[in-house]
Amino acid sequence: MFSRLADVLVPxxxxxxxxxxxxxxxxxxxxxxxxxxxxxxxxxxxxxLHRLGVEPVAMGAxxxxxxxxxxxxxxxxxxxxxxxxxxxxxxxxxxxxDALARGRTVLIYAEGGIPVRKDVAEAxxxxxxxxxxxxxxxxxxxxxxxxxxxxxxVTSGGTAKQLAGLFTAPLRRPALHVHVGAPLSLIxxxxxxxxxxxxxxxxxxRTAAARLGEPxxxxx
Numbered sequence: 001m002f003s004r005l006a007d008v009l010v011p012x013x014x015x016x017x018x019x020x021x022x023x024x025x026x027x028x029x030x031x032x033x034x035x036x037x038x039x040x041x042x043x044x045x046x047x048x049l050h051r052l053g054v055e056p057v058a059m060g061a062x063x064x065x066x067x068x069x070x071x072x073x074x075x076x077x078x079x080x081x082x083x084x085x086x087x088x089x090x091x092x093x094x095x096x097x098d099a100l101a102r103g104r105t106v107l108i109y110a111e112g113g114i115p116v117r118k119d120v121a122e123a124x125x126x127x128x129x130x131x132x133x134x135x136x137x138x139x140x141x142x143x144x145x146x147x148x149x150x151x152x153x154v155t156s157g158g159t160a161k162q163l164a165g166l167f168t169a170p171l172r173r174p175a176l177h178v179h180v181g182a183p184l185s186l187i188x189x190x191x192x193x194x195x196x197x198x199x200x201x202x203x204x205x206r207t208a209a210a211r212l213g214e215p216x217x218x219x220x
Contacts, residue, residue, distance in 0.1 A: 002077055003055040006046035013040075013154055013169035014176040018048045019207065023182045026054045026144050028103040030183065031096075033132055033197060034146040035125040035205045036109040039162065041151035045107065048148070048178035056105035059092055059131075078104065084112070093135055100139045108132055110197065118157040122149050122214040125201050133186060133193040142183040143197055147204030149212050150176035179207040 010016050026032065026049070034045050042058060049056060062081035065071035074081075078099060082092045096106050110128040117123070136143050153174035155162040181204040186193040209217030 002058075002073075002079075003046045003050040006043040007050040010043055010047040010176070013166070014044075014150065014174045016044065016047060016176045016178070017211065018051055018178050018180070019211070020052070020180045021182045021204075024144070024180045025183060026052065026105060026180070027142065027183075028105065029100050029139075029141055030105050030144050031100070031132065031136060031139075031141045032056055032105055032107045032144045032146055033110050033201055034107065034148060035201055036111050036114050037122070037148070038114060038151035038155050040154040040166070041148050042107075044151050044154075044176050045146060045148055045178060048180070049105075049107075049146075052180065054105055056107040057099055058107040059096060059109070062086075062088075080106070093131060093138070096135055097139050100135075100141050106135075106141075108135070110201070118161065120152045120156050122152065122205075122209045122212075122216045124216065125198065125205055128194050128198045130190070130194070132197055133190050136186040136193065136197075137190070143186055143200075144183045145181040145197065145200035145204045146178060147181070147201060147206065147208040148176070148178045149205060149209035149214055149217070150174055175212050177208040177211040179204045179211075 057078040059080040062083045065081050080095045110132040111126045112129045154169045155165045206217045
């Protein structure tokens with residue numbers, strides 16, 4: 001439901017384009033890892049993947065489950081709450097592993113949060129946390145790197161600025177781009193796996209951001 005809804009709503013707030021690397025495939029039971037820059041980018045990534053025939057379940061901040069109606073819908077769709085700094089934090093990896101075993105695709109944000117910057121500019125992905133490589137090592141699932149750019153043009157900054165950006169986006173219709181890379185097999189040690197995954201997502205982000213003419217990507 002959320003993937004189909006995103007594919008309907010995202011074109012109303014921006015102009016989404018999608019590209020893929022040669023050999024890119026998102027087989028059932030894959031882990032999709034994307035860069036996280038804005039509250040808007042999960043919908044943008046879901047819409048892009050839906051166009052490629054992929055409808056993942058996402059791992060998201062547990063606070064979303066406290067929102068009436070939304071929380072029940074997330075649970076019904078199989079989405080996975082992540083409790084940070086909480087004894088229940090490990091439950092998220094258990095639920096994600098179960099979803100992968102059932103052939104679901106799982107979307108994870110390895111940075112664990114969005115930037116605190118107030119500007120709309122793009123920047124390379126931040127440091128990855130350990131959840132991605134722990135999940136990949138536990139399940140042996142292929143990891144598909146995804147880079148998105150433009151979401152900060154929809155929402156970024158403080159609360160007032162984010163609301164203003166969201167309400168004006170249908171008029172501005174900013175350019176948005178998602179690039180899907182070729183799948184990885186993370187078979188080395190934890191440090192090397194994290195470095196490999198981060199580099200792949202960074203490369204995908206750079207491709208997406210360059211398509212939008214973002215200075216950070218063009219300079220790199």
